[in-house]
Amino acid sequence: MSMETSQWLNTNTLIGMTAERGKAWHYRAEEQGQETNHYTGFVPVADVVRRLFDWDAQNTKLRIQVPADNDNFTTIGDDGTLMREIVDQTRNVTYHPVTGQIFGVYKTDSIHQYSEWLLDNLAHLVTADGLAVTTDSLGIGSAGVLRGGAQAWVQLEPHETFKTPEGVAYRSHITAYSSHDSSMATTYGRGNTVVVCDNTLSLARKDMSRTGQQYKVRRSAKSMSSKLKDARQALNLIIESSDSFAEEIKRLCEMPVTERQWEAFLGEIAPFPEEDGRAKTLAENRREKLTSLYRNDNRVAPWAGTAWGVLQATNTYDHHEASNRSGLTRGERNTTRAIDGDQAKSDEKTLRLLDLVLSNS
Template sequence: MSRESLRWLNQNTLIGFTAKRGSAWHYRASEQGDEPNHYSGPIPVDDVKRRLFAWTPIEGTVETSYLTDDGVTRITDPTRKTIIRPDTGTVLGVFSQKFRVHEYKRWLLENLETILDDELFIGSAGLLKNGAVAWVQVEVPESCTTPEGITFRPFLSAATSLDGSLASTYQTGAQVIRCDNTLSASLAEGSAKRIKVKHSRNSLHRIAEVRDALGIIHRVADDFAEEVKRLCQVNVSGAQWNSFLDVQVPIPRERGRKRTLAETKRAGLNRLWNHDDRVTPWKGTAFGVIQAVNTFAHHEQVVRGAVRAERNMLRMVTGGVDELDLSTLQTLERVLDRSVLRKVA
């Protein structure tokens, strides 16, 4: 990771409840700005507004110029507009006039403030892609521990974008403390508890619907604990684990780069399964399989086109975590008798 990337993460993300979960892996004291970005307890709403969302995006025109025999010609496209971050002068996106800006303070903070109380607080917030993407995450103050030994923090995240890459998205999840992973909160259902609002002309009419639905975080802890229990009761033998790998990471017959990458990934998953304490306590279970694949994706898989922390955060806010865990479970079902999972459920 470049120094510039480290500086961005240390100055444009806020991490709360570090007394419960420890410091973020990207924390560097030397890269902090005027204020530390870690909080031992919850992050104050005013700090999120002041440190991250003090600016308001503005709309600009789309203009261009080109050289002809008669000189320079300038034109403006009245059907298009730009979205600009005024404090840096960065153009975050170019859109049709139908695009509706979901301003961060309103769509992230004001919506979430309606559910903040003595039991729910802001646990993290940040800007990505030079401010084109933002999120705020709400958590309960105390971590939860299941009888199977999984300590986790249920959360509800709100995220949106100014570059069109992400609809305003509200969804639940669970952060596993031992490995700093984000897991889907609804593995058995095969679908996340998620609400998406596109940047369309009618999007403002859905704000009330979003606020009414945010109460789902109170059910996340029970749902996730039930999923852990269910998956820990499904046995996965050594032979079934190898069969899972054959489907999950097939090794090409021909030698070359693809085969090398597959062999490296398979070796990494085997090492986590057999020797890494982020996975070994649940080795031999369906939950152990989920944990191995999720841990590899979060901390070891090759990242291209982004830094690992940004990729992990984007996966969390866009629903990629749910897709990853669901895909793993579907592959495992192809190896095991499907009725086994249904009987436990």
């Protein structure tokens, strides 16, 4: 079961820049305790440390209990069985020091502590002297922990919201994320969020993994000090990414998509199986929801008849309409998909299928 209840999201995520983009979808004032998790400006670094990263994951050697006899037992089990403890000196159990949650068992004893890897090292990446995470124009837009502390992120962004001549408002960001459960490597990457619907959109043709705008560090790495230059070059920093994103939006907005091509695209993205049944019903429902977004939703409809409108329709569907069987809340699912690259893959598939349709018409 997901640990990301509404109360969790209102106390274990910090959302900044609400004056620019409004409150997060999960906002519930009554579930935030004595202080809000929303900030009109940047989230203060001190608050991230105090409210989210006020603990460090710990290691202990792997210990197991096995049945024993009178000669070698060290303890007695709950059922009265004689047991002895075995310690594996080659395995480390990483756990939460407060809750006791076990994150994983590893050969390495290296832990990427969130304060160091998501704040200190991020500061070194984006500032010349490495002395501060924020400047007058760049600060923390959001931060949070998921899965009981197994995952965490810090997102850095400029103060301003960019808006293209085509009417698309977006915010660029650099996101640092890491995990204690090996679900994701410590990664620094850049991306963009469409403000009108708060959808994370990578535009896969300019995707981080394709253009070197992502930098991963294995858990076994002890320090980033020797790799900062490579990491900076890989990220190319945040402001430059906004220019390429705007260029791609312009290109997609200028690419016409006719009604016939839209129908053909639906046939590719949600093909009908030959036989009636559940699969056909699901395809019909997906087509109906995509079409409703494309024609009627103000997050998408203003760009209907363009490639941008098609991409916005599928991306908005993924974020807000697609069935969710992950066992996670939709907010956690969306965040996880953005972090692990699944949403980027979905956007890439949309553009690939649309290219196929346009080239065949």
